Amino acid sequence: MNNISVRVRFAKLGRAKYISHLDLIRCFQRAVCRAGLPAAYSAGFHPHMQTSFAATLPLGFTSTAEVMELSLSEPVPPEEVLSRLNAALPSDIRILEAGAPQHTFRELAYATYTVELPCGEPEALAKQFDAFLAQPEILVQKRSKKGMREVDLKPMIEQAEAVPESQQLVLHLCLPSGSSSSLNPMLLLHALEDFVQIPLRTPRICRTALLTAEKTKFF
Numbered sequence: 001m002n003n004i005s006v007r008v009r010f011a012k013l014g015r016a017k018y019i020s021h022l023d024l025i026r027c028f029q030r031a032v033c034r035a036g037l038p039a040a041y042s043a044g045f046h047p048h049m050q051t052s053f054a055a056t057l058p059l060g061f062t063s064t065a066e067v068m069e070l071s072l073s074e075p076v077p078p079e080e081v082l083s084r085l086n087a088a089l090p091s092d093i094r095i096l097e098a099g100a101p102q103h104t105f106r107e108l109a110y111a112t113y114t115v116e117l118p119c120g121e122p123e124a125l126a127k128q129f130d131a132f133l134a135q136p137e138i139l140v141q142k143r144s145k146k147g148m149r150e151v152d153l154k155p156m157i158e159q160a161e162a163v164p165e166s167q168q169l170v171l172h173l174c175l176p177s178g179s180s181s182s183l184n185p186m187l188l189l190h191a192l193e194d195f196v197q198i199p200l201r202t203p204r205i206c207r208t209a210l211l212t213a214e215k216t217k218f219f
Contacts, residue, residue, distance in 0.1 A: 003040040003050070003071040006081050009097040009219045011064045012057060016092035021056045027093065028068060035084035040071035054108055054218070055177045055210060058184055063207035065111070067219055069101060097219060109213040110158060111177035113185050114170060116204040122164035125196070129162040129169070132195045140191050153191060156183045177210065 012019070019027065029049050032039050041047040050071035057063050070081075078098035085095050119125050132138070138153040159174035175183040185205055193200045210218040 003073060004075050005069055005071055005101050006076070006078060006098060007067060007069045007101045007219060008082065008085065008095050010066050010068065011062075011094045011096055012066055012092070013062050013064075013094075014092035016090065017060055017062045020059055021053070024093075025051065025053065027090070031085055031088040032070065034088035037070070037076060037081065037084060038073045040073045052105065054105055055111060055182075057207060058186065061205045061207060064096065065207050065209045067210060069105075099219075103212055103218055106179060107212045108210055108218050109176065109178040110174055110211040110215065111207055112159075112209040112211065113173045113175065114206045114208055115173060115185060115189070117169045117171065117189075118167060118201045118203075119169055120167070122167070122169040125169045126162040126164045128196045129160075129171070129192065132192050133157070133160055135195075138188075138191050140187060142187065153183065153188060156181065157188070174211075174215075178213075 012024070028051060029039075032049065032051075040050045042050060052069045054067040054069075057066060076084075078100070082095045082098040085098075089095070117125065133154075135154065138157075139150055140153055141148050142151045156176055157173070158176065159172070161172040163170045163172065173185055173188070175185060175188070177183075186203075189200060189203055212218055
């Protein structure tokens, strides 16, 4: 019998934002075992559970849009996968949806984020953010496989909106998050900090969606 792929969308909130990606993988694999799900394993001398995660979430970010794919050796209804995993996972990691994959991981292209920037004058910072985006280019040093290189972030910013609120500025961002191009919002925030010439207080960043190149839901 061929293995059956089940994909889940999950939230990583609260204290779970401090769990590294490697520890997250271990957490899920243990939860799958505790849930008694018929996980499929690779062949060979050191078989491992067949799981895949889309777009590694940086440490310290929360998310309501993380995606994990699990291969099962026999069919289990998606709603049962959801309930059994939630019963076995920590409270700050919750399965929100489960179902059959609709897109390959290669089709993942963008991620949306909500960034909360605590500040005393959110309206003023919003104007500075608009001026920051209006620059002809936004040059930063970005690490690559070949070392540090200068890149222009401006063409990578798909969408950006600043909304002043009480004692904070909220940014809504859509940034590349695929295999060919990816932009960590912290790199954009560091560039903003250099532009405004004042230190930004610790931002709260939540990934809210993963999207295809057509801006449709990736899950």
